[in-house]
Amino acid sequence: MNGAEFVALSLPPILIGVFAAIACAVPGNFLLLRRQALIGDAISHVALPGIVVAFLITGAVTTWPMMLGAAGAAIIAVVLIELIRRLGRIEVGAAMGVVFTTMFTAGVLLLEQSDTSSVHLDVEHALYGNLESLIWLDATGWTSLADPAALAGLPPELPRMAVVALLVGLLTLLLWRPLTISTFDEGFARAAGLPVTAIGLLLVIMAAVAAVAAFDAVGSIIVIAMFICPPAAARMMTNRLDHQMGWSIGFATVSALSGYVLAGYGPLWLGFDNSISAAGMIAVMSGLILAIAARFGPCRARVAGS
Numbered sequence: 001m002n003g004a005e006f007v008a009l010s011l012p013p014i015l016i017g018v019f020a021a022i023a024c025a026v027p028g029n030f031l032l033l034r035r036q037a038l039i040g041d042a043i044s045h046v047a048l049p050g051i052v053v054a055f056l057i058t059g060a061v062t063t064w065p066m067m068l069g070a071a072g073a074a075i076i077a078v079v080l081i082e083l084i085r086r087l088g089r090i091e092v093g094a095a096m097g098v099v100f101t102t103m104f105t106a107g108v109l110l111l112e113q114s115d116t117s118s119v120h121l122d123v124e125h126a127l128y129g130n131l132e133s134l135i136w137l138d139a140t141g142w143t144s145l146a147d148p149a150a151l152a153g154l155p156p157e158l159p160r161m162a163v164v165a166l167l168v169g170l171l172t173l174l175l176w177r178p179l180t181i182s183t184f185d186e187g188f189a190r191a192a193g194l195p196v197t198a199i200g201l202l203l204v205i206m207a208a209v210a211a212v213a214a215f216d217a218v219g220s221i222i223v224i225a226m227f228i229c230p231p232a233a234a235r236m237m238t239n240r241l242d243h244q245m246g247w248s249i250g251f252a253t254v255s256a257l258s259g260y261v262l263a264g265y266g267p268l269w270l271g272f273d274n275s276i277s278a279a280g281m282i283a284v285m286s287g288l289i290l291a292i293a294a295r296f297g298p299c300r301a302r303v304a305g306s
Helices: 001-033 039-058 063-087 093-112 124-128 142-144 157-174 175-182 184-189 197-218 224-237 241-267 276-295 301-306
Strands: none
Touching: 001 157, 001 175, 001 197, 001 224, 001 241, 001 276, 039 063, 039 093, 039 197, 039 224, 063 093, 063 197, 157 175, 157 197, 175 184, 175 197, 184 197, 184 301, 197 224, 224 241, 224 276, 241 276, 276 301
16 A cells, blocks of 8 residues: 555544544543443443434434434433332442443434435444545545645544544643542542532543544444543553553554554455454454453552452
8 A cells, every 4th residue: 555545545544543542541541440431331322312313303424413412312311210210219220221221222223214325324333333434535645634625625533533532631631630639539529629520520521522423433332442441451550640541542542553454454464355344443452452451561460459
């Protein structure tokens, strides 16, 4: 593959995958430490029907309707969980399991019964994304990166994911101290006058924005690997949160890069004719990195005992 082909066919999906992985991994560190790592899984499940309904209303896969649809679905999920918990007198975990599974299934059924042939929104893309198809047709080589006319033809997922990753990073930096204090010692944070509930809500909102923005490229199921695996692997590498954040960003980047390359070229190296899902291979590489960290990470014993 020459430079022109790489810029047009591979550079955009690689960058989108890296930005999506980082955007999910950054809030994932705090969710993991708060023992709320599965919130990313919950968001990806309940967001699907909201995103599909938003598409059916607007007829287009655009960012803000998708965000609003996902937010509406999340509100409905919270109400349903509380109703089931009160009426059924069951624990909240069981109620969450029922609601998340039901809403995800409803989203899949809506997709199967809807005409989404004109856009990349169907069951396969909802599960695995469409990273491989996010190519830059107007690119003619590296010089296109400085050509405004060519840049106008970038896949919309790239600037969207870049902006979301940047916003998540900036918010994390601005709120680093209150996020850290409320994560490690909620009682002290309340005594110090910090709005603990609002901070927790903002963290969930950050995770939700990252998950919905990544949905179109990497699919709803793969998002959970990005939320959990890089932060969990980083947790086994260091005792310091700032270092853990750096490790997680590095692991997320390596997962995205290696996953995309192995999905496209790995089968060819092994003698097969077709490539495999890039998003799926990114998740596999995330899990492999986590397994290596669990075996060789210097802090793995502390994590296992905690």
